[in-house]
Amino acid sequence: GENVEQHPSTLSVQEGDSAVIKCTYSDSASNYFPWYKQELGKGPQLIIDIRSNVGEKKDQRIAVTLNKTAKHFSLHITETQPEDSAVYFCAAPMDSNYQLIWGAGTKLIIKP
């Protein structure tokens, strides 16, 4: 089955700097990789996702890169702002594609 590992567990960056969070997965058949942002007291919110037929996807200050050979994908946030502070989760689908296996999460702290 799928196994997803996420690093680092905590990331502290200066406001305006970039942040990178990395995930590895085990199932080479996985073809969909979402990233979720969870703020305190709220449910996870999908912020960006990528399918296996592309290597990179951007949405304003957020980008995701995928390396299928190495089985890892990364979230990149540029020009970080205080509202980016949250816990970020990566995920990958199990065999049937309806069950997401989640990483353990990264707490992103933006220092003013």
Next chain:
Amino acid sequence: ETGVTQSPTHLIKTRGQQVTLRCSSQSGHNTVSWYQQALGQGPQFIFQYYREEENGRGNFPPRFSGLQFPNYSSELNVNALELDDSALYLCASSSQGALGYTFGSGTRLTVV
């Protein structure tokens, strides 16, 4: 367009009791998934419902059960509550075949 709503937001139960959590899916979504999120961890898949039938199940015992209604809303029932059942229970809706889930804010269950 309304999002996913869950009720209640918080709940305290005694070990051995039973609990029912409720979820209204986002307009246009016909599939509902339930996740358990322990403190400081990523969500764990419990099960998914489509067309009022269970469409996949994670590694949870039979005392975790669910229902989906014709309007696509859903219930999660947990019998014989244990202390380890204390967690945030998240409901997510999607369209069948789509992997982009919309999550509710969750129900915080505390078992004492």
